[in-house]
Amino acid sequence: MVRFAIRRLVSMIVVLAAISVLTFLIFQAIPNGDPAQRLAGRTATPETVAAIRRTWGFDKPIYDQYAITMKKVFTGKVVSYTQSLNVVDEIKRDLPVTFSLAIGAGIIWLVLGIVFGVLSALHAGGGLDRGLTVLALIGISTPVFFLAAVLLYFLAFKTGVFPNGGYVSLTDDPVQWLYHMILPWIALSVLFIGFYSRVMRSSILDTVNEDYVRTARSKGISERRVMVRHVVRNSLIPVISLWGLDFAAIIGGGAILTESAFNLPGVGNFAAQSIGRLDVPPVLVVVMFGAFFVVFFSAVVDVLYALLDPRIRLSS
């Protein structure tokens, strides 16, 4: 277990270093991305721009600039170029929104994906299976921004059943929080439900043909017990690992479209706005933050894996 933790920690450091270098270099390559120009503002004289360039260190070699920026990131002093706001504080403020979105949607898509996948597999080839397959394909191919727009138009703008975007903190008003989160949860979940139900279906159809399922049947236990104890449990393993990574990506700012469409001030929305302003520090921090969660949750998934499947040992 200790060795597992150390190995994961090392791989996390490697991933974060690589991701941060890549992000930093991409912004160097983007045209019209001179940070001194942006900090100085539109009406600045060349002298001011030059002064800023010197005080911020933009005239130094790239690796020096990278080192300076990374130092600021890890001391929590990194500020955005365009707004001079502390990026870490911004992300801290946005995190509860993103967590609300990710946890709610994550539970919805995991549960419904498994349920629809099981139903589909049990009726494989039948009418219900075909119906669910069509629904899954529609869900997978509907863009989030389109689904969000449709939901907002009909359920918020036209009928007023749900609020037209925005966020209310859970600690301020739990009922309003739930009320504001329902549409974003649906919009974000639909794609994943479709995808997960397909994965679950094929996983079950693979497991059904395993020898140990035949053994289970030969024992004379009920078909229901065969399905629940022997088939579904073994079929869950690939779905759980997928879920960990998708969930991590959403927390790390991956729900840019959903957050923008519903005007949720989350991490993804913050990243989207920063990218629009070609503002390196916030983007860099959000990307590293997302990578951290992906690596972290893949470790969590491995632990879950070991619990679900005793053949897997963490130390080996």
Added chain:
Amino acid sequence: MTDRTAAPLLDVEHLRVSFRTEDGVVQAVDDVTFQLGEGEVLAVVGESGSGKSVTGMTLMGLTRSPNARIEGSARLRGKDLLTASDAEMRRIRGAEIAMIFQDPMTALNPVQRISTQMVEMIRAHHPDIDRTKATMQAVELMERAGIPRAAERVRSFPHEFSGGMRQRVMIAMAMSCSPAVLIADEPTTALDVTIQAQILREIKELCQEFRTAVIMVTHDLGVVADVADRALVMYAGRVVEQGTLDEVFYDAQHPYTWGLLGSITRIDRPRPHRLPAIPGLPPSLLNAPQGCHSCPEPATQLPRSRR
């Protein structure tokens, strides 16, 4: 030898099993008739695809599916296994007729403890036995099947056991409700040669203790000679030869049986230049051969497809 006048324990008559596949109808079992007496060991011999496993699985009710057609009758103590309802079959499976499969590496659920899997079977047929008592029974059965330190190892997972030990677990599990019939589907094929004989002996001894009749599906004539009272030779889904060991080994009537017997190499005979083999492949059962039905007279030519 069985007394043919008394009602047999298991009476299979004109069993036919066919499966609808994308390529056409496969006649896997074609008019198979045999009897099994109390405590008798019957060997079902034949090469891969001769329908011996399907016969065993059909008796367990494991081939039932919308794509399978099952005809004939198979009466266990007068009760027809082929027409029994799914619920009746579930009560019979495991309790009256149990099965051991070919590959012990995949036959146990990898994510459940041995104890869980054995207790599940015991409690499926004896729900009044509580978990603790069922676990004790499982340990006792494992010890009788030759698993040392069973009390400690009952909590292990299948991957912590070797192939031979897993097959012993399967045997212990199959015997846990003292069934009247045990179907052993090539129980030693996937095991090391060194433990094959041990496993066969465990099966035979346990079945004698429990007075369980055995249908030993195999393609190994050595196994037949070791454990069987009678043998039944299958070829292309049909029974081509049936009788006591002496009849089958020393007075074989069918050319396929000659071929099988001829392909054994013996340590007490001069070594042949090449291992004798039956040429070609067994016929495809998609278009089953017509010429050689039950073969009343010895046929000279076996219907085999050439490579």
